[in-house]
Amino acid sequence: MPELTPGPDFGGASARGNRQGRAKTLVTVIGALILTPLTVVLGMEVPGSGYYLSGTLIVLYALAPFFVSFEGRRPQAREIAVVAVLAALAVVARAAFVWVPHFKPMAAIVMIAGIAAGPQTGFLVGSVAALASNFIFGQGPWTPWQMLAFGVAGLVAGLLADARVFPRANLTWPRRIALAVTGFVLIVGLVGPILDTSTFFYLSTAPTLELATAVYLAGLPVNAAHGAAVAVTLLLVANPLLDQLDRLRVKYGLLDRRHAPHRN
Template sequence: MEARLGLRRALYVSGFAIAFVLLAAALWWEKYYLPLSLLMLAAVMMPFWVRFERRSFHAESMVMIAVLSAIAAIGRVPFVSLPSVQPTSFVIIVSALVLGPEVGFIIGSVAAVVSNLFLGQGPWTPWQMFCWGMMGFTAGLLRHQGWMLQRWGKMAFGLIWGFVFGWIMNIWYLIGYFGELTWPVFASVYAASFYFDLAHALSNVFFLGLFAERWINILSRMKTKYGVLQDEWRHRM
């Protein structure tokens, strides 16, 4: 158990350490902002995917993860005419609240890739994978906190992440389309994105406020009835 836990921590720490070095390099060599930032994202996400690949899952667990990832991904498509308004973040958050942080990260990152098969892939895809993955990861980490068990806590979490998602996505836009990064450029980009960030945040509040408890109850019953992920967690411990 201790060896497994130590390996897990080492994997995560190594990924974030490499990401920090790449971030410092990106800030030092301005013309390499984009490739170094993509490598940084890969270094952060790799430990989660390595952990997921090394674990053994029952068929029921894999099916549930795949179905939730598909629902999160397809949820973007009907709302494409309403920028930043979609239930994808809602599905990722409630899935992480029931299934845990690592599965929340996987569902979030997979949802970004799959949905962009319909909406278009590009240099923004790794950033969306990271943002939705970390949204699921943090929701899973906080799922046992008292305030997160309350409806208002889930709504507040969705509200905050609606803005955080947009703020992180602004970074790829800045390094991808602006040769020189200055404070006025930063201010103009973040001001222009406020409406979209607000729309994302409010849509999260709407979906979480109305449907979170029902979805969590359904997913919890499925998890208990079919033993989804429970044997895998015991094996890991």
């Protein structure tokens, strides 16, 4: 699991609050590490859907530290409002194109949230958007996998921004193109396979290499279409949306001076 730190997310917290938040996160991570192997062993003893049940529980263990870490920072009300707006925008992006097969630009909004607000907030926006959008598209045992997949999209984008691969505002055209390509690769290489893993467990009570190969190969065209949708969306809306978020941070003081957005 990735190390969770306050990072360059919106807002700030007191040193004491940060220490308490890190302690809670550490306890949650340790608990997840202990529960994961136990869940795998116990899942093997459950007939029928044991593998799927254990896989879903492990995904929930992975999600827990991010939510605990975010809560531990004691975010400002304004920060929570911005996170809620970004999550709602991601939900709208998914719902607006439901009539286009496999065209899902939601991950693009999640990646923008991660770049603008940091990996922790990016993960939170992605997982919350997946959960909220499934109230439209249908909840099920696949929901935690979708929460993890879209959360990872925001996390990776935030980490790339932390590493100064992408600026948090005012992207040049070469950077916009690079971000679009990154979005495509991220969907095809990571987010899509996580979603395919959910399908794999859903279809099988006894996982086999043959079934895994069939599921992941069948998912490639779908993931490619998904990645193309994300790439196009990032190319068109990433720069104006990041600039708007930058102005919002400056206007309402939602960004600590130590975490001022870097530009190229």
